[in-house]
Amino acid sequence: MKRSVETFRSDQFFHERFPLYVNRATENFDLPMHNHDFIEFSYVAEGSGFHHIGGEVREAVKGQLFFIPIGTPHVFRPASTNAVKHTLIVFNCVFSPVLLGKLAGFSSDPDIQSDIRRILDGKETHYALRDPDDAIGKLFLLLHREYALPRQGTTDYLISLLLQLFVAVHRLKSQTPSPATRKFDRFEHLLAYMESRLSEPLTLSHLAEISLWSERHLQRLFLRHASQPFHRYLQSLRVERSRELLRSTSLAIGSIAEAVGYKDIASFISVFKRNAGQTPSAYRKAAGAALEAMDVDTSP
Incomplete structure (x- = not known):
């Protein structure tokens, strides 16, 4: 029997006409399998569990980044219902294609622009990356803190952090380690x-x-x-x-x-x-x- 998939809409998350949302969630078994009309980066901050995405099941461990494009069904699950033994805490940064299009205009690097264009054209599939030096983890901490405690210039700062995230992701994807x-x-x-x-x-x-x-x-x-x-x-x-x-x-x-x-x-x-x-x-x-x-x- 095919599992039902809910669709999350942008208007459920974006407010004050700024198409970006950041949270830090303790995953459980209540959230349904879902897709969405926005783009998402998720980062495992603590613990471990599993990421059900696009018909696959991947282990989700601390320091792992997941990219989820528009329309791809996914959900995170801890390893068990025992929240003390099996905690899974995930940062989520979601944003609209409109914001991503504007972000391309801030970048002068053709490789970063190409990465963004692939996403906007629907050519980028879901993927997972390891964050060996915690560079991406630090960016998610800053994104979450700035979003949760907005101040003067918060919108510009969040956009700059999102661009930094794309740069860090591009560097990880293009690494050929010795x-x-x-x-x-x-x-x-x-x-x-x-x-x-x-x-x-x-x-x-x-x-x-x-x-x-x-x-x-x-x-x-x-x-x-x-x-x-x-x-x-x-x-x-x-x-x-x-x-x-x-x-x-x-x-x-x-x-x-x-x-x-x-x-x-x-x-x-x-x-x-x-x-x-x-x-x-x-x-x-x-x-x-x-x-x-x-x-x-x-x-x-």
């Missing part, structure tokens, strides 16, 4: 794999198996590119994720420990205190107090 760069890209992908599976047992032997590198070589890569051994790097990832959960959720300490890969709460508390200098409960209390103080300072 063998050494390809290896580093694979290592970056391995780091993204770890970040998206912190609730699971992660061992050096397992990573060696899926990466086809030896454990000894992996240890060298962690020391070279992460400036710390594998075990310490994994601990820092888990502590950082637990800090985020302590600040942004009311989950019990035991639930947070499990969400970042610790079955034994005593071990989690010990590791957290060694890395953060205080217990998880003390950290949550201090973070809450700091947030309250900030609210008082910024209130009228």
